[in-house]
Amino acid sequence: MRLAMTAAVAPARTLNEIAASLGAQLVGDGSVLVRRVAHPAMAEDAETLALAMEESSESALARTKAAVAAVAEGRATALAGLKGGIVVKRPRYALAQLLQLFDRPPRTAPGIHASAVVDPTAKLGAEVSVGALCYVGPGARIGARTRLLPHVTIGAEAEVGDDCLLHSGVQLGERCVLGRRVIIQPNAVIGADGFGYVTPEKGSIESAIETGGRIEAKNLALARVNSIGNVVIGDDAEVGANSCVDRGTLGPTRIGSGTKIDNLVQIAHNCTIGENCLIAGMCGVSGSVKIGDRVTLAGRVGIADHLTIGDDSIVIAGSGVWHSIPPHEVWGGYPAVPWSESQSFYLHVRRLPRMLRDITELRKRLAELEKQLAGVDASRGGRR
Amino acid sequence: MTDEEIREKIFDIISKEARIDRGTLTLETKLEDLKIESLDMVQILFGIEDAFDVYVPQDDQSFKLSTLKDVVDGVKRLLAAKTQPA
Numbered sequence A: 001m002r003l004a005m006t007a008a009v010a011p012a013r014t015l016n017e018i019a020a021s022l023g024a025q026l027v028g029d030g031s032v033l034v035r036r037v038a039h040p041a042m043a044e045d046a047e048t049l050a051l052a053m054e055e056s057s058e059s060a061l062a063r064t065k066a067a068v069a070a071v072a073e074g075r076a077t078a079l080a081g082l083k084g085g086i087v088v089k090r091p092r093y094a095l096a097q098l099l100q101l102f103d104r105p106p107r108t109a110p111g112i113h114a115s116a117v118v119d120p121t122a123k124l125g126a127e128v129s130v131g132a133l134c135y136v137g138p139g140a141r142i143g144a145r146t147r148l149l150p151h152v153t154i155g156a157e158a159e160v161g162d163d164c165l166l167h168s169g170v171q172l173g174e175r176c177v178l179g180r181r182v183i184i185q186p187n188a189v190i191g192a193d194g195f196g197y198v199t200p201e202k203g204s205i206e207s208a209i210e211t212g213g214r215i216e217a218k219n220l221a222l223a224r225v226n227s228i229g230n231v232v233i234g235d236d237a238e239v240g241a242n243s244c245v246d247r248g249t250l251g252p253t254r255i256g257s258g259t260k261i262d263n264l265v266q267i268a269h270n271c272t273i274g275e276n277c278l279i280a281g282m283c284g285v286s287g288s289v290k291i292g293d294r295v296t297l298a299g300r301v302g303i304a305d306h307l308t309i310g311d312d313s314i315v316i317a318g319s320g321v322w323h324s325i326p327p328h329e330v331w332g333g334y335p336a337v338p339w340s341e342s343q344s345f346y347l348h349v350r351r352l353p354r355m356l357r358d359i360t361e362l363r364k365r366l367a368e369l370e371k372q373l374a375g376v377d378a379s380r381g382g383r384r
Numbered sequence B: 001m002t003d004e005e006i007r008e009k010i011f012d013i014i015s016k017e018a019r020i021d022r023g024t025l026t027l028e029t030k031l032e033d034l035k036i037e038s039l040d041m042v043q044i045l046f047g048i049e050d051a052f053d054v055y056v057p058q059d060d061q062s063f064k065l066s067t068l069k070d071v072v073d074g075v076k077r078l079l080a081a082k083t084q085p086a
Helices: A015-022 A055-063 A091-101 A204-211 A339-383 B003-018 B038-052 B068-083
Strands: A025-028 A036-038 A048-052 A068-072 A084-088 A189-192 A230-233 A244-246 A252-255 A330-332
Touching (some): A015 A025, A015 A091, A048 A055, A084 A091, A230 A244, A330 A339, A339 B038, B003 B038, B003 B068
Parallel strands (some): A036 A048, A048 A068, A068 A084, A189 A244
Antiparallel strands (some): A025 A084
16 A cells, blocks of 8 residues: 655754754744745745845845744844744854755655565565655665665675665665665665776787877777675765766775765776765766765865875865875865965966066077167277 | 055956955955965956066065965065166
């Protein structure tokens, strides 16, 4: 028997409860009931908590339909005219907390949809939801309360921990492992084969490296290096839409607990990524790269193969990393260098047109001086 | 160029590149307090170089910038050096 879809509505809470949950200061009437949060201008009714924690949204409080609002520390006066509100110390963090309280999770139905194919040898935990047209392969294990939205594929012997959420179209390859509370966004592919090929004889890349840039060998054939490893992703990690994490050649490609990967990111085979890293959109991490804990890669960073990025390092957007980065450093540019050097390079490049103009002017003046000196020499010679 | 013109031009550049309200800038304002992002600072430096046709020394310890007055005085020194005969 199929049960109804779960409603994506958070329970109502009093302002008092919200303040206590966030550790925020309560102002005014704590008994006001809140059912949702919204920008002050978008508040539907008095049961909305208006989010005015940025100065830019504060002005909209004057015309809001909300009865209560959240404002930043030192801005409590903006609550005048409302029934009350909360004052938060760290607005962005408070926003995260509020959106957990008033989340709108995707609708799922408990149980297995009639159109899903679940192998009889697969083991599903309590309260698992398997959406329409999903496939769960032989020997796969799905943890309790995990939700698979439509069109998710779980390969044979893959393991998904408790309380995970796999959005539509996610493909988890055979033998790959997800920890607990992992979120995989639509169409991400975990466990595709690594990009590994080798020439029977010395290839063009080896030749170029040996000779310092001359290509004396040709890639006449490319033999496939099969990937027989897997991907292991830790607890509380997240992989963005259309991102790919390739399986290892012999062992696992690892993504540490708490690491968040944005959309359109490529993590190649054999990489080891530490805990609580942030990897923004369009990053490309080549094979066998080791990334420490708490590393941040801003958008469109590319990292060459076999490099090491130290703990807590930050790489600026658009950088091309050709060299390993020590821990606790900010690097940027193409090729990436320590950020202070990168800024200096940028300034010098920006100076080039003026420097060219100055050099042209100096050359002209030098030529004139030489001409004058030649004239002086000639006149001295004539007097002798 | 008068001292006032130099100051106004520098304040304009800082306000534009770091998106800071022009009215809040005074000679006593500390650069540190403006919390200018590093890349914006490069843009400011380049803006000053371009506007005054000077090169701001980067490793010169005598060119220490703490307040906006230091920036104005530094640019005045660079302009004075430019007009001196070689």
